[in-house]
Amino acid sequence: MTKKPAVATKTSNPDWWRGAVIYQVYPRSFQDTDGDGIGDIRGIIQRLPYIASLGVDAIWLSPFFTSPQADMGYDVSDYCDVDPMFGTLADFDAMMSEAHRLGLKVIIDQVISHTSDQHPWFKESRTSRDNAKADWYVWAAAKPDGTAPNNWLSVFGGPAWEWDGVRKQYYMHNFLASQPDLNFHNRDVQDAVLAATKFWLDRGVDGFRLDTVNYYFHDKELRDNPPHMPDSEDAGLDAPDVNPYGMQSHLYDKTQPENVEFLKRFRALLEEYPDRTTVGEVGDGARSLKTVAAYTSGGDKLHMCYTFDLLGPDFTPSHIRHCVDSFQRQVKDGWVCWAFSNHDVTRHVSRFIDKPEERGPVAKLAINVLASLRGSICLYQGEELGLPEAELTFEDLRDPYGIRFWPAFKGRDGCRTPMVWAAGEPQADFSTGKPWLPVPADHLPLSAGAQDGEEGSVLSHYRAVLAFRKAHPALIQGDIEFLDTNEDVLAFTRCLGEERLLFVFNLRRGPQDIALPLGNPVKDRIAMPGLAGTLVDGEIQLGPLDGFCARF
Template sequence: MTTSQTIAAEWWRGSVIYQVYPRSFQDTTGDGVGDLKGVTERLAHIASLGADAIWLSPFFTSPMADMGYDVSNYCDVDPMFGTLADFDAMLNEAHRLGLKVIIDQVISHTSDQHPWFRESRFSRDNAKADWYVWAEPKKDGTAPNNWLAVFGGPAWEWDGVRRQYYMHNFLGSQPDLNFHNPEVQAALLEAMRFWLDRGVDGFRLDTVNYYFHDAKLRDNPPHVPDPEATGFDAPESNPYGMQAHLHDKTQPENIAFLQRVRALLDLYPDRTSIGEVGDGDRSLKTVADYTSGGDKLHMCYTFDLLGPDFTAQHIRRCVENFQKAVTDGWVCWAFSNHDVERHVSRFIAAPEERDPVAKLAITLLATLCGSICLYQGEELGLPEAELAFQDLRDPYGIRFWPAFKGRDGCRTPMPWQAGAPHAEFSVGTPWLPVPEEHARLAVDAQEALAGSVLNHYRRTLAFRKAHPVLRDGDMTFVKSHKDILAFTREKDGESLLFVFNLTRKPAAFSLPKDMADCEAVSLPGFAPALDGGVAKLGPLDAFCGRLM
């Protein structure tokens, strides 16, 4: 392939992916829940940011016990979101605007309402009896082992018909599929083929390291924290983090299945895959295993940057750990998604820091080596919504309230118009309330403000596109004070230096002697002084220079 053909085929490398949470993006029916027609109506906003692709959270048929992450039909659209025709129209409009479309694949488990599970639980000898993880109780009637569910309690649910336990890593109504059964793998690959034939550009694979379990059902040992690790499995209020999850996920058999997924994707031009890896201390090793060799996943993301730490030391440790662990794979970085508290709330110490932190965060994210994922509303600098217990819909938050408030605070509806009822998300009552603070930050309120967070996102992503070195150039850290993050990006003769002051006080960075011939480059939203080889930065400031 020519260079241009390679870049087109590897459009995902260094891409900007915008996550759409459909039930909270735009409602067109007045039922208070976003839908696919609403996504289509708002695609122009995403394109205006400079995104390359959208990642669409689940819209499949589901009883919605876990907001669509409990699928009961992999090959249809839930009526709540519309129809297959609505999906096709959305896909066509996205492609017309130059946006790729990545859809979620939630295949580690199904809903207990899926026909496969209904048949499986009916008896021990039916055609799908072994499609899920069933196990005998211990002699005293208790669960087969000590495995825990992410959403609380044991990872086992008793079924009175089969008189066995079935495994569930999340809700009891989300039984785990048995990937040791080749028929299960084949059925899931056919479901993926259905969407590839329809024209989707790739898959985001939910909980990609949860597919296989230890066939011997061995107990997990206690977790011994690694002080150098940056990943995490669960909030401290959840005992799930007290185990080292050696046997209930991240099994070696998963490698061969991911190779089958890649082989399927390779039958279709220019497709991609991105895996969600939640593996605590082992996350980066798992990413290395799943993205190396060019025959498994194209890229993965972890939870390493989805915690509360927004410091130079933490970010450098995360990136360096990735560089050491993953020598020929690819990463997708993000500060926010639908599962964690919005990052401006995690990172700020006072409300007045919201805009400066939001702007610095996207500038930093856009200059890291890797693809990046944005979560809807972060381009407005939306903080985490404070919700009353009676407003919660997330079973995870309801289970662990008040120690952990769940994920609803980052899932509230997108605010489009400041003065409209429910910020123009819906003419009906939204499934989650729209906070007044969010309405004031609506898209229309920020459009005309040159210095708004929204317009800063647009300028920053344009800067990223204008410098091809930021797509896939090498990244090397430069020695600096612990409060300063400094690195270069280099490719094809272009070399850019980036310096970030993540503190709340002025800082100075003395350029190394071999960087004396440095020319300041205009970095959107920032104007630090370069004086005699010293970059003088204000609080929450950034500098860019071209190395000659």
């Protein structure tokens, strides 16, 4: 297999990722070109002009590697090839070339905390206790009574240990039993995953989204996790409350101190290539920001991280301010990537609305708020259309997480249904075949084709807001400072050099008039798309789900 050399860029901008807008593509559900009902890389190429038209800076591709697809590609069996259902390496190279031609950076998912049980590494590891890869996974003896080595739980339900009859040992899996955890205490494992990373760097990839980045190492002593205490520093769940995973404080099965040194090795590899970046996914309860601080400080580990802080149901000024203020306080020299939606959570329009008619206004206000925060931002495919969460039957489900906890938890398929491109075409122009998940009927009127060029549509609003963000340097790298208001109003300033901007957002479903938080030094109102708030005699008058922007 030949490696494609990295493509040299005409201009260098090592900090392109600071304040960047990243668009997440879930390949299975984006665009199918061969009629099998599953999206593919050629489909991504077909739709790259659409992505570029949004005004984003980069795309993040969820896994497209060779995989048995037990967890929709997050169970990798070959880190250095494309799964045939998505295409070929030649397709990938063509996609890279076209993305770069359109001015888009490409970030790919690296799922290195675990592999598929069909990966050759694991197949060899499980054959004996003394083969060359015997220690590449987390193996442990049973307790004298035959039970698992400790009380660690899987995120996807049940114990985090699976018995193997050949080795007569248990192996660890933080997720499915078919996703055994790699043993990062073994230097050879680190070398192997870094070699796989280098493979994609050599093909010109611009960055990596590191899945479950705080899960790489485990406690060598295999100590039991203590019970979860509501007032402990890890309060808050990274799993639904129907899942017993949240009943433990995860002190020993993840977020181990050794991870910091490995992240330095990862960063050192990226430093050999110009203008590359990393964004880590940190799932660590209320400790997440402390973990982000450790992983992004010093300029020698990750470039940025994102957490689950804004991926919950709370769309209130107090919650948003708390998340951003907490990050500012704890992460002195690191960087954050904020998001309201991704492929693992209920779409934020559905999480944030009280009634269906609020979908459009909430979708528009949410991007105004997100685009005004300090940090990079990530958008999930379809949110620019205001798509709500799909309601699926149990028979439709493909997500093993949802199948395991149905009906108390419906899983992640509701946010993974196919993109709707044209309402009048079969399967909304996603595929000529039967899609792997159904196309929801209530998504059809919201198709990209229906909204494209329509004044007042959510899609048009997204494009306008992202253009506004790009036109104001203070929104890319400026400082942020929150202002005291009542509990239904979010107010803050963004400042960089001579540019000083004031933002006031009313998250209430009714109008509000509030005194100008800065007194009365406002120079002039700025027409941020979608905001109709006005300033009258030192008082800001705001409609429901509205906002105000001005220079000061």
